[in-house]
Amino acid sequence: MTARLQGIGAAPGVAVGRAVVWREPPLETAARPGAGPEAELARLAAAVETSREQLRDLAAGLATAAGEKEARIFRVHLLFLDDPMLMGAVKTAIEREGLSAEQAVARTTRQLVAQFRALKDGYLRERAADVQDLGQRLLANLAGEQPRSVSGILVARDLTPSEASLLAGQGALAVVTEEGGPTGHMAILARALRLPAVVGAHDALVQVRDGDLLALDGASGEVIVGPDDATVAGFRRRMEEQRVLRARLEALRDLPAVTPDGFRITLAANIATPAEVDLALEAGAEAVGVFRTEYLFVNRAEPPSEDEQYEAYRDVLSRMAPRRVIVRTMDLGGDKQAPVWDGAPEPNPALGLRGIRFALAREPLFRSQLRALIRASGAGNLAVMLPMIADLAEVRRTRRLLGAIQEELGVSVPVSLGVMVETPAAALLATELAAQTDFLSIGTNDLTQYVLAADRLNPAMAGLYDPYHPAVLRLMRAVAEAARRGSKWAGVCGEMGADPLAAPLFVGMGMAELSMVPAAIPAVKDAIRRVRRSDAEALVEETLAHPSAAEIRDCLARFARDRMSQE
Amino acid sequence: MTARTVKVLNSTGLHARPAGMFIETANRFRSAIRVTKGEREVNGQSVLGLMLLEVTPGAEITIQAEGEDEEQAVNALAELVAGGFGE
Numbered sequence: 001m002t003a004r005l006q007g008i009g010a011a012p013g014v015a016v017g018r019a020v021v022w023r024e025p026p027l028e029t030a031a032r033p034g035a036g037p038e039a040e041l042a043r044l045a046a047a048v049e050t051s052r053e054q055l056r057d058l059a060a061g062l063a064t065a066a067g068e069k070e071a072r073i074f075r076v077h078l079l080f081l082d083d084p085m086l087m088g089a090v091k092t093a094i095e096r097e098g099l100s101a102e103q104a105v106a107r108t109t110r111q112l113v114a115q116f117r118a119l120k121d122g123y124l125r126e127r128a129a130d131v132q133d134l135g136q137r138l139l140a141n142l143a144g145e146q147p148r149s150v151s152g153i154l155v156a157r158d159l160t161p162s163e164a165s166l167l168a169g170q171g172a173l174a175v176v177t178e179e180g181g182p183t184g185h186m187a188i189l190a191r192a193l194r195l196p197a198v199v200g201a202h203d204a205l206v207q208v209r210d211g212d213l214l215a216l217d218g219a220s221g222e223v224i225v226g227p228d229d230a231t232v233a234g235f236r237r238r239m240e241e242q243r244v245l246r247a248r249l250e251a252l253r254d255l256p257a258v259t260p261d262g263f264r265i266t267l268a269a270n271i272a273t274p275a276e277v278d279l280a281l282e283a284g285a286e287a288v289g290v291f292r293t294e295y296l297f298v299n300r301a302e303p304p305s306e307d308e309q310y311e312a313y314r315d316v317l318s319r320m321a322p323r324r325v326i327v328r329t330m331d332l333g334g335d336k337q338a339p340v341w342d343g344a345p346e347p348n349p350a351l352g353l354r355g356i357r358f359a360l361a362r363e364p365l366f367r368s369q370l371r372a373l374i375r376a377s378g379a380g381n382l383a384v385m386l387p388m389i390a391d392l393a394e395v396r397r398t399r400r401l402l403g404a405i406q407e408e409l410g411v412s413v414p415v416s417l418g419v420m421v422e423t424p425a426a427a428l429l430a431t432e433l434a435a436q437t438d439f440l441s442i443g444t445n446d447l448t449q450y451v452l453a454a455d456r457l458n459p460a461m462a463g464l465y466d467p468y469h470p471a472v473l474r475l476m477r478a479v480a481e482a483a484r485r486g487s488k489w490a491g492v493c494g495e496m497g498a499d500p501l502a503a504p505l506f507v508g509m510g511m512a513e514l515s516m517v518p519a520a521i522p523a524v525k526d527a528i529r530r531v532r533r534s535d536a537e538a539l540v541e542e543t544l545a546h547p548s549a550a551e552i553r554d555c556l557a558r559f560a561r562d563r564m565s566q567e
Numbered sequence: 568m569t570a571r572t573v574k575v576l577n578s579t580g581l582h583a584r585p586a587g588m589f590i591e592t593a594n595r596f597r598s599a600i601r602v603t604k605g606e607r608e609v610n611g612q613s614v615l616g617l618m619l620l621e622v623t624p625g626a627e628i629t630i631q632a633e634g635e636d637e638e639q640a641v642n643a644l645a646e647l648v649a650g651g652f653g654e
Contacts, residue, residue, distance in 0.1 A: 076583045076614075079590075085613040112615060119621050123582055127618060378578065 002226045005208075007176065007201030008295055009221040010187035010275045013242065015153060015174035015196045016227070016235045021210040022156035022163065034100035041094055044101040047141040052081055054137065054147070058165050065168045066192035073161045073185055077134050086112060086131075102142050109135030122307035126184070133160035153216065155208045159186045167195055174216055176223055178204045181308070182274045182295075183315040190218075191278050198223055219276060245519060246282070252522045253284035255529070259507060263533040267525055268326075268515035270493060274312055277319045279518040284525070288325040289441065289493045289515020290385070291316055293369065297330055303365055309372035317380030324381045326418065326441070326515075329369055329398075331387040333358040350455065355388025355422075360397055370398075371405050374415065383416035385441060390425040395436050420493070422446035427475040430482035440483050441515070444494025448472050466549040467496045473505070473544055473552065480509040491515060500527040501556050504564070505543065508536030530564040539563075569641045570631040577651040581622035585652040586614045592647050598634025600644070611644070 034040050055074045063071035080086055086108060093104035109131060116128035140147075151171030156163070158179040164186040167175060172195060180186055180199040190197035196218025207225050208214065215227040215235040224231060258264045268289030269280030280288060296304045296312060317325050333354030346352035359366040373384060386398055395417075402415065418439035421427050426440075427447065434440060444467045445456060451472050454461040466472075476492070483490035491513030496502050498516035500523045506514055507528060514524060539559050546552045577585055593600045593611045600611030604626060609616030611630065622628055628648070632640040647653075 072584075076587070079583070079587050079614045083613050083615045084610055085615040115619055119619070121580070121621055121623065123579070124618055124621055127583070131615070 002224060002228060002231075003207050005176075005198075005201045005204055005223040005225065007198040007204070007221040007223060008182050008275075009197075009217070009219045009273050010180075010182040010184075010199040011190035011195060011197035012219040012275055012279045013174070013194065013196035014215070014217050014235050014238045016213070016215045016232055016239075017173040018152040019155045019176075019208045019210060019212045019214050019225075020150050020152040021205065021208060022150075022154055022159070034094070034098055034103070037095050037098065040099075040101045040104075041091065043142060044090065044094065044105070047101065047138050048081060048087075050141045051134070051137050052078065054141075055081070058162070062165060062168060062189075066189060070189050070192050073130065074165075077130060077137075077161070080131065080134050086134075102139060105135055105138045105142065109138075120307075122305065122311060129158075129160055133162045136160070137162060153214050155204055155214075157205060161185050161189075164189050167193055174198075174214075174218065176201050176204050176208075176214070176216060178202060181312075183311050187275065191275065197275070219273075219279065221273075245522075248522055252525055253282070255284075255525065257286075257525045257528045259528060259531055259533050259536070261532045261534060263507060265507065265511065265528055266491075266513040267521050267528075268324075268491075268493075268513055269518045269521070270515050271316070271518075274315045274319075276518065277316055280320075283518035283521040285323075285518055285521060287323045287513065287515075288316065288320055289491060289497075289513055291325055291327045293327060293330055294332060297332060303368070306368040306372045306375075309369055310375050313373055313376035313382075314379040317376055317382055319380075321380035324383055324416075326383045326385045327373060328385045328387055328420070329356070329373075330359050330366070331355050350449070355420075356386045356394045356398070357388060359386075360394065363401070367401065367405065370402055371409065374402070374405050374409055374411050377411065377413070377415055383418060383438070385418045385420055385439075387420045387443070388422055388446070389419040389433065390423045392429065392432055392436065395419060395433065399436075420446075421479050423450050424475065427451075427479050430479040431486065434483050434486035434488045437488070439488055439512075440479055440490045441493045441513070442476055442479055442490065444472070444476075444492060444496035447475065447494070451475060467494070468502075468549040468552045468556075470544060470547060470549070470552060477509050477540065477544060480511055484510060489513065498524065500524050501553070501560065503527040504531045504536045504539055504559060505556065507531055507533055508538075508540035527560075527564070535559075535563050568631055568633045569637040570629055571641050571645045572627050572629045573645045573648045574627050575622050575624060575648055577654045578624060580624050580626065581617050581620060581628075583614065583618065586617040588647065588652055589617055589644065590614055592643055593640065596632065596634070596636045596640035596643070598632040598637040598640045600640060601631045601633075603629045603631070 055078050059071040059074040089108040090104045093099045112131045113128045119125045149169050150166045153173050154175040156177050158177050174196040175190055176198045178201055187197055198216055198218055198221050201223055212225055215231055216223040257267045266286050268287035269285035270290045271280055271288055272292045273295050353361055416438045418437050418441055419433055420443045421440050422443040448467045449456045452464055454465040456465045480490045489512035491511055492506055493515040497514040498520035503524050543552050543555050590612050601608055602611040604620045604622055607620055609620055630641050630644045
């Protein structure tokens with residue numbers, strides 16, 4: 001029988017394979033009587049030396065397989081191994097209380113773990129896992145156990161760094177954990193090793209039995225337990241497509257998106273989790289045009305802490321640096337429900353409390369996000385973008401909040417602030433919005449839906465819902481012109497930005513940035529490199545004179561066939 | 568005994584790497600080193616102890632040393648901390 005789990009994508013890539021369910025060894029030991037302090041201290045010393053050798057080997061092995069950064073965690077474990085607070089307490093317990101080495105290690109480790117777990121700082125609190133990991137290593141070595149290995153898809157509650165290092169072995173295909181986050185050590189390691197990973201897959205250990213067939217997507221976070229033959233074939237096809245795409249990306253990655261007559265556009269990536277930064281860089285993205293932050297808020301009972309958000313933002317900013325990262329503030333409500341904070345059900349969610357309206361209505365939550373962003377801003381090149389703007393007051397209120405937070409945190413560097421143009425109101429107020437912000441980014445999906453009053457999820461509206469509708473395109477051109485007159489930049493970040501057919505239009509309108517799913521970047525880049533700016537400008541005039549989406553599409557197809565150079 | 572209070576200026580506070588640098592410096596001296604923040608005091612030669620102090624950026628810590636080279640030890644450690652751990 002097939003079951004589905006939805007986790008958070010932590011390392012991109014798809015995989016199909018058998019599950020290896022990982023149960024963590026308990027930090028408990030059989031009550032073995034001590035053989036006397038002297039003998040126990042000697043056993044302890046031997047286990048410490050074995051551990052030291054293992055950690056040195058692990059650090060060296062990981063430095064080779066994944067880079068020095070991934071090896072660093074084991075250098076921290078080596079420091080712990082010599083720490084007076086750990087080893088001093090273990091030795092005292094053996095000498096003064098007559099405990100066995102196992103009992104002394106287990107008790108001291110438990111006490112330290114409890115102290116770390118009580119800390120407020122998220123990073124320091126996570127070090128509890130490192131202390132626990134080291135304690136388990138010492139206990140395993142006291143028992144003379146051999147290190148384990150894995151062949152298949154590792155499924156676990158969570159993995160300590162030592163357990164995660166098993167992924168570097170030959171047989172590991174992918175990893176799924178119930179806990180953990182996309183910025184944790186395991187996720188970083190999996191990305192460095194190019195192994196797909198899904199974290200936060202609740203109930204994975206309930207749903208998955210050892211040996212079950214799994215198919216998973218490490219970008220979307222989808223895990224299928226017991227997939228049927230067609231699904232397996234589909235995943236295998238995607239694995240092949242990925243391989244082909246990678247090869248194609250290689251060829252185009254380092255070329256700029258520039259027209260033959262020298263007009264340059266920034267091609268950026270839309271990402272939904274920190275894991276996708278790797279996909280973006282691999283595809284040659286020059287920026288992140290939208291970092292959607294909803295994954296931090298949905299599918300959970302409690303809102304994320306400011307620290308948790310800070311870690312996520314800092315992670316993305318630092319990995320993209322010095323490239324710009326536009327972080328879109330929480331775009332909840334509408335079709336993106338976050339169960340915990342929902343008020344009364346709305347009769348018409350698409351026209352209700354969503355985007356910036358939701359954020360401003362829950363100011364403490366919004367503040368935590370803005371504070372986390374400002375704190376993380378030093379790690380890279382941050383821009384903040386507000387979704388669903390329909391009124392200038394929404395921008396002014398956010399500016400005031402940002403100003404107050406910057407003062408609180410003593411940060412004086414101004415943060416670039418922009419808005420998404422998704423409502424007809426925002427498009428019509430583009431001149432005023434450009435005057436009050438640093439950039440305008442057109443969200444074509446919602447703009448189309450609101451301009452045409454056609455629900456894009458309603459199949460009966462499929463004939464009307466079309467971003468190539470002249471009403472939508474004329475507004476887009478007006479937004480680009482308003483930005484230019486205000487000496488600001490405009491871009492496109494909806495699905496239309498990923499369509500090579502539309503690329504000449506955007507060149508002609510003078511869009512500065514197109515942001516899209518990373519996989520679409522090569523095809524769009526290829527189109528831009530084959531269209532002259534002067535031709536594209538004439539194309540905009542010609543196209544927008546047509547009264548229907550169908551005629552516009554025909555016109556663009558003809559242009560692509562006749563007027564774009566074939567390399 | 569020599570003691571000095573300094574402000575922690577690096578971007579993370581006393582996380583593993585700066586704490587490791589701290590004990591590395593502390594271990595170069597013979598003096599016994601203690602670090603206090605508020606009412607908590609820990610062994611200045613213990614990475615675990617320093618991390619458990621939960622020192623965030625901007626917090627003040629007091630470094631104390633007792634022994635033959637206590638002045639040099641406190642100077643070296645205060646310099647390391649005040650210099651933002653070379654960030």
